[in-house]
């Protein structure tokens with residue numbers, strides 16, 4: 001029997017056959033492989049080069065085109081990210097540059113990169129509310145129905161075609177109703193009103209009544225058949241100042257009170273209640289809100305609002321208090337209080353509200369990863385639109401803003417949606 005010899009690598013206790021040792025220079029196979037991996041890693045580290053695809057570029061259109069082009073993956077290349085986010089570059093586009101991007105998107109759609117083309121159009125519509133009236137016929141020809149918001153600027157002619165098509169296109173009816181809701185002009189409002197009064201033959205094939213599609217576009221039909229907006233505008237973004245440098249351009253935002261722990265605690269789970277946002281009623285973001293207190297305070301239990309609606313009423317002194325109308329969600333009593341969420345004491349520090357308003361639909365497509373937290377603007381529903389109803393007066397409550405938990409905690413997720421009923425001075429918070 002051949003005698004095995006020890007691997008020569010320090011600290012290794014493996015033994016190998018002399019034949020293996022001759023091949024590996026005395027190392028056992030695991031050591032040999034590990035050394036090779038290590039060598040490869042060092043080689044990559046020593047030879048990896050930075051590639052800056054944006055070097056010398058100033059035209060935001062050029063920069064966005066590169067951002068939308070997939071890079072070749074190569075371990076020897078480190079792509080230097082652009083100094084500004086994609087969202088910021090989009091926001092910097094002039095009207096002319098927006099059109100240039102729109103044309104580029106249509107070109108991509110024609111050459112079969114439909115997904116990238118649609119993404120670009122979506123950014124242009126949400127961030128700039130650009131009109132696609134001239135492009136929509138071609139989008140429909142390509143059977144691009146989704147996302148419905150792309151079609152909000154459809155011409156009267158297209159609208160009329162859609163009002164026809166919805167009757168006989170079983171396959172796309174869901175999308176068409178959503179598109180019509182986004183178009184939402186007088187003719188559409190009248191049509192939804194008629195459907196509400198006498199449901200069309202195809203209504204029972206839908207999950208919800210036809211007129212409920214309007215919620216997805218941020219409005220509802222009132223009892224009198226009028227259009228009522230379900231979110232306040234304008235929209236102001238809420239953001240955290242960058243920790244790295246601790247500075248922020250003073251012109252772009254002012255500090256705002258967020259996530260303050262209140263002295264009251266939740267009657268359901270015992271956690272201290274949190275004031276998600278407290279904003280002076282004189283702030284331009286609240287110009288279309290009538291609130292009797294000096295501050296609009298949206299308070300909730302950040303745990304329990306994950307399971308159901310949490311309503312708060314306002315005292316005569318302007319303080320929010322737990323509403324007697326709250327109904328504990330089914331299954332709440334099983335919730336493990338050990339897992340209760342409590343924002344860190346400094347979680348709300350260094351939050352700013354932007355000085356300039358942005359487009360109402362800016363934060364509405366959460367999957368695009370825009371800065372989502374906001375006061376005002378269309379909600380960025382993670383699931384279907386779900387506006388709570390005021391428990392006092394049965395009116396649909398209006399969305400007043402949202403807080404993206406990913407911005408609050410490192411591993412946080414989900415969104416808190418904030419609502420109000422002005423006539424009852426009632427607020428509500430939900431979560432998706």
Ligand SMILES: [Zn+2]
Nearest residue numbers: 007012028031
């Ligand atoms: Zn070894």
Ligand SMILES: [Zn+2]
Nearest residue numbers: 266269301304
């Ligand atoms: Zn609670």
Ligand SMILES: [Zn+2]
Nearest residue numbers: 390393421424
């Ligand atoms: Zn009410």
